[in-house]
Amino acid sequence: xxxxxxxxxxxxxxxxxxxxxxxxxxxxxxxxxxxxxxxxxxxxxxxxxxxxxxxxxxxxxxxxxxxxxxxxxxxxxxxxxxxxxxxxxxxxxxxxxxxxxxxxxxxxxxxxxxxxxxxxxxxxxxxxxxxxxxxxxxxxxxxxxxxxxxxxxxxxxxxxxxxxxxx
Ligand code: FES
Numbered sequence: 001x002x003x004x005x006x007x008x009x010x011x012x013x014x015x016x017x018x019x020x021x022x023x024x025x026x027x028x029x030x031x032x033x034x035x036x037x038x039x040x041x042x043x044x045x046x047x048x049x050x051x052x053x054x055x056x057x058x059x060x061x062x063x064x065x066x067x068x069x070x071x072x073x074x075x076x077x078x079x080x081x082x083x084x085x086x087x088x089x090x091x092x093x094x095x096x097x098x099x100x101x102x103x104x105x106x107x108x109x110x111x112x113x114x115x116x117x118x119x120x121x122x123x124x125x126x127x128x129x130x131x132x133x134x135x136x137x138x139x140x141x142x143x144x145x146x147x148x149x150x151x152x153x154x155x156x157x158x159x160x161x162x163x164x165x166x167x
Contacts, residue, residue, distance in 0.1 A: 053151070053158040054087070056100060060155065062093045067114045067121070067132065069103065072159070089148065089159055090114070090121070092132060100148040100159045101134055107141040121145065134165070 057070050072087050088103035088111070101121075105112050110125035120137060121130040129138035134145035143166055148159035 051160045053160045056157045067092045100150050102146040106143050
């Protein structure tokens with residue numbers, strides 16, 4: 001046992017102080033975590049999506065029923081720096097519809113090519129194959145080719161948001 005004389009109320013006030021400190025620390029920690037989490041959860045509903053449309057090609061230059069790979073140049077802002085980048089997009093004119101595909105295979109993201117003799121998009125990495133509508137016809141890809149949202153302005157095809165089509 002402790003034989004030291006005790007001041008009345010001292011143990012309670014220390015305990016209270018620690019308890020208040022812990023409580024305040026907990027509140028501050030919750031606020032630190034909670035504000036960004038709430039922002040993350042609400043962000044899609046509150047922020048207006050800013051879709052950047054890329055000018056791909058003159059619509060008249062796309063041959064009918066013949067996929068064409070187009071290298072699109074665009075400027076990307078990265079912090080203070082801005083640089084020019086190139087993105088490949090496959091375009092296909094089927095009937096009255098123009099489709100713009102991501103140039104990356106939906107398996108593991110390799111670049112694929114068009115095989116005219118077989119009429120398939122062929123991915124050399126693992127033998128993935130897609131028909132001209134982008135549907136999987138062979139190999140391991142789990143879903144059809146991803147398509148860009150498109151629109152035509154002044155005779156030019158524009159590509160916007162990339163959309164994933166589940167298989
Ligand atoms: S990355 Fe295309 S088949 Fe695997």
